[in-house]
Structure formats: C-alpha cells, structure tokens
Amino acid sequence: MDKHKKSYTITEMFEIAEPILKATSDAICAIDEKGNRIYANALYETMLKRGNTELVADSKDIYIAGNKKATVVVYHDISEVNRLRRELDKLNQKLRKVETKITFRDIIGKNKALQKVISTAKVAAGTPATIMIRGESGTGKEIFANAIHNASPRRNEKFVKINCSSIPEELLESELFGYKEGAFTGAQRGGKRGLFYEANHGTLFLDEIGDVSARMQVKLLRTLQEKEIMPIGSTEAISINVRIICATNKPLEAMLESGEFREDLYYRLNVFPLAIPPLRERKEDIADVSRYIINKYNDFYERNVQNIDANVIKELQKRDWPGNVRELENVLSRALINLDPDEVNLTSEDVRAAIGEKTELKKQTIEDKLDDFPLQINEAIKMTELHCIKRALNRCDGDKNRAAVDLGIPVRTLYYKCKKLGL
Numbered sequence: 001m002d003k004h005k006k007s008y009t010i011t012e013m014f015e016i017a018e019p020i021l022k023a024t025s026d027a028i029c030a031i032d033e034k035g036n037r038i039y040a041n042a043l044y045e046t047m048l049k050r051g052n053t054e055l056v057a058d059s060k061d062i063y064i065a066g067n068k069k070a071t072v073v074v075y076h077d078i079s080e081v082n083r084l085r086r087e088l089d090k091l092n093q094k095l096r097k098v099e100t101k102i103t104f105r106d107i108i109g110k111n112k113a114l115q116k117v118i119s120t121a122k123v124a125a126g127t128p129a130t131i132m133i134r135g136e137s138g139t140g141k142e143i144f145a146n147a148i149h150n151a152s153p154r155r156n157e158k159f160v161k162i163n164c165s166s167i168p169e170e171l172l173e174s175e176l177f178g179y180k181e182g183a184f185t186g187a188q189r190g191g192k193r194g195l196f197y198e199a200n201h202g203t204l205f206l207d208e209i210g211d212v213s214a215r216m217q218v219k220l221l222r223t224l225q226e227k228e229i230m231p232i233g234s235t236e237a238i239s240i241n242v243r244i245i246c247a248t249n250k251p252l253e254a255m256l257e258s259g260e261f262r263e264d265l266y267y268r269l270n271v272f273p274l275a276i277p278p279l280r281e282r283k284e285d286i287a288d289v290s291r292y293i294i295n296k297y298n299d300f301y302e303r304n305v306q307n308i309d310a311n312v313i314k315e316l317q318k319r320d321w322p323g324n325v326r327e328l329e330n331v332l333s334r335a336l337i338n339l340d341p342d343e344v345n346l347t348s349e350d351v352r353a354a355i356g357e358k359t360e361l362k363k364q365t366i367e368d369k370l371d372d373f374p375l376q377i378n379e380a381i382k383m384t385e386l387h388c389i390k391r392a393l394n395r396c397d398g399d400k401n402r403a404a405v406d407l408g409i410p411v412r413t414l415y416y417k418c419k420k421l422g423l
C-alpha cells in the first residue's frame with residue numbers, strides 16, 4: 001500500500017465524487033452502517049418525490065479497510081423504457097392484425113350478386129387461370145385478388161402487386177421485367193429483378209391494367225404467351241411461372257373497339273371475369289360492412305364503439321357512395337377518430353359531421369392547390385394548358401389526333417400549342 005496516500009472518510013469520499021454523482025441521470029443515495037443517510041444527489045430528491053415514476057434500484061456495500069462503511073443505492077427511472085415497451089407491444093399487436101392473411105371471410109356482404117362473385121372467385125382460385133376483376137374504385141378488387149391468392153395452391157408463395165397507372169411507362173417496364181446491369185444510365189449495379197421474377201411461383205396482381213400503353217400491352221402479351229421474361233438489356237429469356245390477376249375500372253370492351261386495348265391481350269386476361277357490384281347496388285350490405293369496419297378500426301384508433309344507432313345505417317344508406325367501401329371506411333374512420341375514447345355509441349350526428357368534414361377538406365385542398373398557381377393570369381393559364389395537354393398526350397400515348405378530341409380542340413390548334421409550349 002502507498003504510505004503517502006491520504007485515507008478519506010466515507011463522507012469525504014462522497015464530497016470528492018459529488019460532481020460525478022450529480023452528473024448522472026440516476027438518483028443516488030448512501031446510508032451509513034447505522035442507517036443514517038449520509039449522501040443524496042439532487043435527482044434523488046426530485047425522482048423519489050415524483051409519485052408515478054417507475055423505478056428500479058441497485059445497491060452496493062462500500063468497504064474501507066475491510067469494514068463496511070456505507071450502502072449506496074442507485075435508482076434508475078425506467079418509466080420511459082416502459083412507455084416505449086408498451087408502445088411496441090401495441091404496434092406489434094396492430095402489425096399482427098395487418099399481417100393476417102386476407103381471406104374470403106374478410107369480404108363482407110350478403111347481396112346476391114356479391115355472393116355469386118365470391119363463389120366464382122373461390123372456383124377460380126383453385127385453377128391456374130388468369131382472372132380479370134372489374135369494378136369501380138374502392139369496391140374491393142384488391143381484397144378479392146388477395147383472397148383468391150390465399151385460397152389458391154400458391155398461397156405459400158408471394159403475392160406481388162403493382163398499380164400500372166401510377167408509374168410512367170419506362171419505369172413500369174423495368175419494374176415488371178427487371179434489367180441487366182448497365183442496361184441504361186442510372187441502372188443500379190447488379191441489375192434489378194422485375195416483379196414477374198419476384199412473383200415466380202406466386203401471384204402477380206396487375207392493378208389498373210386498362211391504363212398500360214400499347215407498347216407495354218405487346219410486352220405483356222408476349223410474356224403471357226411465352227411464359228418467359230426478357231429483362232431490359234438482356235438477350236437471355238428467363239422462364240417464369242406466375243399466376244396473373246388483373247383489375248380495371250376502364251371500359252375495356254369500348255377500348256377494344258377504339259383500338260386502345262389489344263384484343264389478343266384482352267382474351268388472354270379475361271379467362272375468369274369477375275365483376276364486383278358497386279356499394280350503391282347493394283345498400284342492404286351497408287349495415288354489416290359498417291359493423292365490420294367499426295370493429296376493425298376500434299382497436300386501431302383505440303376507440304370503444306359497441307353500438308351503432310339505427311339512424312346511422314339509415315343515414316348511410318341514403319348516400320350513393322361513389323368511392324364505394326373505401327369511402328365508407330374513410331367516413332367511419334373519421335367519425336371514430338373524432339369520438340371520445342370511452343364513447344360506446346356512434347350516432348348519426350357523428351357520421352354527419354365526418355361526412356361534412358370530408359367536403360370541407362376537399363374544398364380546402366383544391367383551394368390550396370390554386371394558391372400555388374402564379375399570380376399573373378397569363379402564366380396561370382399557360383400552366384393549366386400545359387398540364388391538360390401533357391395529361392391528354394400521356395393518356396393517348398402521344399397520339400395528337402386522339403388527344404385533340406379529348407381536349408375538345410382542333411388538332412391544328414393542338415400542334416400550335418405544343419410548339420408554343422415546347423412540347
């Protein structure tokens with residue numbers, strides 16, 4: 001032992017260590033061998049006074065020259081850790097519900113036409129045939145596609161979905177078929193597997209199939225005929241085994257007439273047609289669907305609605321629901337969010353308020369968008385013209401004759417405007 005080393009009393013030791021003990025985020029106190037408190041840091045006072053704090057404590061005895069001189073107790077505040085743990089548990093519960101596979105039992109409605117579609121879909125699920133689902137937006141095309149996949153022999157393989165209308169043509173091609181490394185500038189290293197490849201042995205759901213361009217229709221037809229894909233920039237075809245389910249809200253038969261949709265592709269896709277009726281044609285289902293939605297979202301929004309007033313259903317049945325079940329789901333979700341967490345009744349006032357909120361919101365977004373327009377009228381008109389013309393040309397695959405008809409202007413005016421706007 002170092003003879004020159006000064007020996008300290010336990011109290012002096014705490015005084016020396018004070019700056020360190022003060023800097024920690026734990027509450028610390030020390031008790032001498034007689035049980036008297038000889039030290040407590042500032043946090044000790046505040047943390048132990050806060051009644052609801054969740055704490056865990058550790059203690060250690062301190063010996064000097066073999067004699068026990070004090071016991072130090074360290075308290076950790078674990079309320080934040082516990083809060084996060086509870087949050088995580090809740091999220092995990094929600095996630096488990098979301099991950100639960102969608103089945104035909106999730107498609108609610110006793111309406112005869114809907115029940116007929118469900119039974120046809122069940123038969124189709126057992127076959128490898130291509131299925132074409134028709135129906136307005138929000139009628140349940142995607143849940144049907146999911147339920148079919150989960151009832152099919154491919155249920156343990158992947159279900160891959162792509163919305164063909166939300167992606168520009170060049171991107172759609174690489175998304176679907178993939179590309180080889182170096183196929184084009186900006187192509188990622190190692191290339192990219194397309195969704196057809198991803199869905200191999202499983203199901204590929206091509207949503208909004210009526211919106212694919214003429215060129216992509218040719219590529220899709222070739223893929224379905226040959227059962228192989230050719231990634232962009234590659235010379236080697238890859239065999240694939242994919243079940244196709246597609247959906248659209250477009251009048252495909254009229255598009256065949258006008259030449260916008262290929263007949264050969266139509267017949268390849270339309271092997272098992274399923275047409276989902278809109279909600280306004282099955283208003284008798286609104287009660288069951290609403291109850292299902294409330295049950296589904298009660299947990300999600302941490303609400304506790306147990307009763308739906310009879311007037312609510314009457315009120316809901318009066319509407320035509322152009323956005324179908326999705327719109328009904330949005331209205332009921334908003335009504336739930338606005339309720340008190342303990343409220344057990346959903347009244348027609350709650351629903352009316354939620355419907356009203358929606359119209360207000362819609363108005364606001366349009367106004368907001370207009371707020372971003374240039375102040376100068378000429379500039380604003382130019383911007384609108386540019387937007388309308390681009391949209392029409394896109395929809396008509398660059399065909400100016402058809403675009404001019406859609407825009408309601410002579411084709412010569414369209415040529416002139418395109419030149420002026422630099423298109």
Ligand SMILES: Nc1ncnc2c1ncn2[C@@H]1O[C@H](COP(=O)(O)OP(=O)(O)OP(=O)(O)O)[C@@H](O)[C@H]1O
Nearest residue numbers: 106107108109136137138139140141142143325326
């Ligand atoms: N019969 C039904 N029973 C229960 N929920 C339904 C039913 N139909 C639709 N839904 C729900 O409505 C919402 C919209 O359904 P989905 O996305 O399948 O419609 P969609 O026809 O594919 O819409 P879009 O054409 O806009 O892509 C989803 O949350 C879905 O779960």
